Amino acid sequence: MPSSPKKKPPSVTLAVEDVSRKPQQGRSKASLERMLAAARELMLERGSEEFTLQEVSRRGKVSIGSIYLRFDSKDNLVRAVIGNTLDDVSGEEATMLSALERECASLGEFVPRYVERYAEVLRRNAALLRLSMERAAYDPLVSGPGKDHALRATSAGTEAMLRYRDEIGGDDGELKARSAYHVIFATLARQLSLGSTYESADGYNWNQLKRELGRMCLAYLRAA
Numbered sequence: 001m002p003s004s005p006k007k008k009p010p011s012v013t014l015a016v017e018d019v020s021r022k023p024q025q026g027r028s029k030a031s032l033e034r035m036l037a038a039a040r041e042l043m044l045e046r047g048s049e050e051f052t053l054q055e056v057s058r059r060g061k062v063s064i065g066s067i068y069l070r071f072d073s074k075d076n077l078v079r080a081v082i083g084n085t086l087d088d089v090s091g092e093e094a095t096m097l098s099a100l101e102r103e104c105a106s107l108g109e110f111v112p113r114y115v116e117r118y119a120e121v122l123r124r125n126a127a128l129l130r131l132s133m134e135r136a137a138y139d140p141l142v143s144g145p146g147k148d149h150a151l152r153a154t155s156a157g158t159e160a161m162l163r164y165r166d167e168i169g170g171d172d173g174e175l176k177a178r179s180a181y182h183v184i185f186a187t188l189a190r191q192l193s194l195g196s197t198y199e200s201a202d203g204y205n206w207n208q209l210k211r212e213l214g215r216m217c218l219a220y221l222r223a224a
Contacts, residue, residue, distance in 0.1 A: 032070055034060035040081050044127050049078050049135070075139075082135065082142055085128040086149045092121045093153060097160050107164035107221060111180075112214035114160065119188050119210045126192040133194060157181040161221065169224040180217045187213055 038060030042051035053074055057064050071077045096117045104110040122129070136143040161168070161177035168176055189195055191209060 028066075028070075031060075031062045031066050034062055035067055035070065035077065036081055036084060038062075039077050040084075040128070043078070043081060043131055047127065047131075049074075049131065053077070078135065079139070079141055082128070082132045083145065085125060085132060086145060089121065089125050089129070090149060090152070092125075093118070093156060096121060097156055100160065101163070107161070107167040108218060110161070110164060111218040111221065112211070114157070115184055115214035115217065116210050118157070118184065119206075119213075122188050122192055122194070123206075126194060129192075129194055153185070154178065154181055157184070168221050176221055180221055183220075184213060184217060 035056055038056045039051070041059065042055055043049060053064060053067050056062070056077070057067060067077070071080070096114075100110060100113055100117070104113060132142060132146055136146045158174070158178045158181050161180060162173060165173045170176055187209070191204060191206070
């Protein structure tokens with residue numbers, strides 16, 4: 001039977017509203033979305049924050065004045081893109097776990113599917129997650145929400161495995177579930193070059209990595 005979810009602490013958010021001025025009308029909201037979309041595209045194309053507000057203006061078809069009405073600096077525009085990214089990743093993780101809860105009747109079904117789908121969530125968002133982590137190294141407005149997201153992902157992954165507590169070997173299922181999550185994330189993050197060291201991937205076959213990582217973690221969780 002699924003275990004009761006633990007009460008989670010208040011989250012540290014990085015919402016667009018935290019780093020921008022409120023739009024006054026629908027047209028302003030639409031221009032905000034174009035600004036964010038343009039900045040996001042430029043960050044993905046460059047793999048960095050090396051873009052200008054003039055480029056955002058041209059690509060998003062918004063005036064420089066409109067940008068400064070919403071954001072008092074380029075830094076806040078970047079922070080807004082990162083905040084949206086963290087929200088998107090959290091939403092994808094929650095949707096994934098809800099689907100797995102419905103689909104999986106055993107630990108043996110859950111672990112390989114979890115590794116496969118979590119790996120793809122991270123892969124789809126890897127480029128912007130890298131930039132988020134780079135900025136978090138020196139920007140407390142990003143590091144706090146980034147850490148909060150990481151802690152919540154750890155808690156969600158651990159609790160999902162503990163739904164099958166009776167199938168976890170040993171006498172400390174919570175420790176094993178949390179350890180398995182950390183192994184899964186660390187392995188995938190290194191392969192996707194996520195993290196402050198920005199280690200490059202070693203060329204290991206991605207599908208093979210997901211399959212073998214799932215098998216190893218399942219064996220570890222089942223071991224006495």
